Amino acid sequence: MAAALRGIGLLRARLGLPAAAAATSAALGRAPHRAPALRGGAAAARPSAGRSYGSQAKEEEELRVRYLDDEHKGIVVLGLNRSHAKNALSKNLVKMMSKAVDALKSDKKVRTVIFRSEVPGIFCAGADLKERAKMHSSEVSSFVSRARATINELANLPVPTIAAIDGTALGGGLELALACDIRVAASSAKMGLVETKLAIIPGAGGTQRLPRTIGVSLAKELIFSARVVDGEEAKSIGLISHVVEQNEAGDAAYKRALALAKEFLPQGPVAMRVAKLAINQGMEVDLVTGLAIEEACYAQTIPTKDRIEGLLAFKEKRPPRYKGE
Template sequence: MVLSMAVLVGHRALLQAFRVKATGHDSVCRLAAAFCSRQYAFPGKVSPSSRLNGPRAGTRHYSSDSKEDLRVRYLDGEDAGIVVVGINRPKAKNAISKNLVKMMFEAVEDIKKNNKVRSVILCSLVPGIFCAGADLKERAKMHQSEVGPFVSKARALITELGNLPVPTIAAIDGAALGGGLEMALACDIRIASNTAKMGLVETKLAIIPGAGGTQRLPRVISVSLAKELIFAARVVDGAEACRLGLANHSVEQNNSGDAAYLRALELAREINPQGPIAIRMAKLAINQGIEVDLSTGLAIEEACYAQVIPTKDRLEGLAAFKEKRRPQFKGE
């Protein structure tokens, strides 16, 4: 029993109703219950299990001419439920192109439909780079009329990434600039190496962040700090990003250049054993509750809590506690 993120698509109208129409706790509770009451069952779709990059990595190839701009690995064994989405455009510093946007949309849709996924790690397969932002060489070849629709599609992709129902972790082992940082900001958690470089640098090009940066950065750090970073197009390293609250953790980079990824994998392994429906409901309650007043947020939490009460996982958790054993949650 899994809540579809399709609920989120229509959440704006509901939240407007929260703000304008709700009068008293009972009214808010009724609205929140409606918000969380729809339940969806997804088929357990798993990617083809061609074995690349190690014994626990299933890699999907989306098209024969993509040159592997994106590699998606559904881990198995003890790491089953963890999906690693790796950007792989070494010649373009992982810049966001039309093809990359298309492939990432496909990857996000596959993940969204798969109720076996417990967490997602977004990382780079190119040493020293997370994502350098928009592919400006490709952009320069676009007609002016093409730029707006492309930016809109990239913005929609990042919104969909943010709307994934499971925890998402950005592993930033290199430069995350412009749209690259906007992708990371759409993730729930950011882990950066101390050598990583992060910044919304669009004002250097006489434009502004166009894929959510002006909205997500102030919500992650303070409004005044976000203004300073955006106005000055300032780039900070991983340690400074952690101090500002832009990154949850800063780790010392290793010789392989994947320290942030390894820390992200550790965190995903911490999340993996927990109740998957509970994790999804917790994410939903946090994401929706933070946008409204406390009373409405508490009602959203109450409605989300109601979704976990009838689950088999909740009964398994109680039984495991009583029997002093590790619970075996199935997402049911």
């Protein structure tokens, strides 16, 4: 019972589900509490309209944020861009990631986020050990906490997230990918093309996310041995969802991720958000509590335009035409 109420509390705090929470709390025999106000507003969290993205982004930007248009409208690409340090996680990069994720979580126009590397042959080499060596011990603790919090915020984004791994992902780099809902990696047997390598080094959540992804026994084996696996093996053990043959441009994983993200666009945005929340929260509790969370989430789709349009489309046997939330 207590676990169920905690689960519903998380729903209210993250997506603002007062009606569903009240209904479920009533069913559990408890009085609902007033939902806490969300921090800031959508307008405050959105990047300014005058900011440049994509090819217009400055070369020195360690994180490039692109809002795609036309047939890919609704997809946002976060690109790691620290070529001199193999995309290692520095204080500045973590700060930029935190700021970007904070803006995305309140942006209702965002439908899917793709996390990729803008540097050929590398996804992320983990923490920036050169920078860390110059830190005071108190700074190291603060940095690790900030990095962990940022990765958690990425994992808790209300929209689907995809990691496009076109290169090596080590330690915190793989943990960053593990925080995404779906992982796509490139693999290649061709000479001259970079082979994707993945290895977990505990620090920013790897000891928790890896067992939940591939199972406890196998996670222990990989962590204890610090084994490096390629894309094919990573797929066979369930570490990644898709493995694709690398292309000459070195962006095969990104292209596959983009195709996946495009598949998500026709789906109802409200339904997508509550489905992700129900899955994430349901995996942490018992089945009865999970079903209560699902019921609370489902209640949020009943009065929405998404659901009405979806039902009409099903009745008329045509693709739905969503007009927003």
